[in-house]
Amino acid sequence: MTRHISPQSQVKQATMFGTYEFPSYGEIMEAYTKEFANYILPKGDTTFGFWMQTLADLEFLDLELQGLTEEYTIDPINRVVKFKGNEEFVRLRVAHLEKVRGKTTLYAGLVDKFDDTNAYAFHNLYPYNGKFYPRLVRTLINAFKLNHNSLIFDPFNGSGTTTHEASLMGIKSVGIDITPMGITLAELKNDLLFIEKQKLDFTTSELQDIFELIKSKKWQHPDSRIHKLMLVVYFDTVDAFVRTSKYNAKGEIGLFIEKFNYIKNCYEKTMEIKEKYGLKFESAHIIEGDILELKNMSEMKEKFDACITSPPYYFSIDYVGKDKIAYDYFGIDIKKIESKYLE
């Protein structure tokens, strides 16, 4: 039996088994476009981000507008917002709107540049287990009305998502963690925001030599930031090879160069955004230690305005296993670190 999906359509296409006839591809696309125009395209000049896909996103938008504006209304059907407040401030801070009064928000600029809603700036430096979503951190910073006079604290800072996001927003922060690899990553994300462009200029043959030097444990560099960066890229490369054979054709050195260039590219994009939006980054203070010994930490004397954290759930996440390569490389006893983990 033949069923006609759309009796009006002129050009039919039969399904593979000839059981139905569909409208033409063009007709389907046209109908979809109308549907999208009716229900999804925002109607207004202060509009939702295209990354707003769940009801939770709507809640987050609501939360951050409470902190960013004097008053506001959200129209979820037409995907628009009306608000009273400082337009320019909202445009630079908001994490859920694509446009404010017709102008692209900074967050939309980041998403466009990095083609991702969370892997912008150096957030994607290295895959750390149990990482926070940067967009959530930004939302909470907005909801708490924090500004450049505030101090944010993350007692379980891990790879530094909170501190990095705070730095990008020009807000001071302190991050503590007990995992050495987390500390290295958090410090590096911070350092890379302030490094001079030419420091990241390496030729392919220099990168090849660096890879070999690291492999034979002879790698040294007078700039500790470059020293650390190359090690992190090396660990990430070796780890990728242990996990999958899909990079075999590239070879370890090929992948090392690719990963380094990815980070260099992140640097260039981050600096372009900084320039375009006139941003001022703030440096974060990263402390290695057991949070239970906070009272004894001489470095931690400041009072903070907000604590944004994602606590450990050690029973389900292995924070050090992923970085075994790094710990073996430095001869660090993982068990000693793990014994201090909070569950």
Ligand SMILES: C[S@@+](CC[C@H](N)C(=O)[O-])C[C@H]1O[C@@H](n2cnc3c(N)ncnc32)[C@H](O)[C@@H]1O
């Ligand atoms: C869920 S992760 C945090 C991840 C972080 N939000 C990020 O984006 O990378 C929890 C962190 O708690 C840390 N942790 C566990 N026990 C700790 C302790 N006693 N003192 C300080 N940090 C600890 C772990 O090292 C881990 O990095």
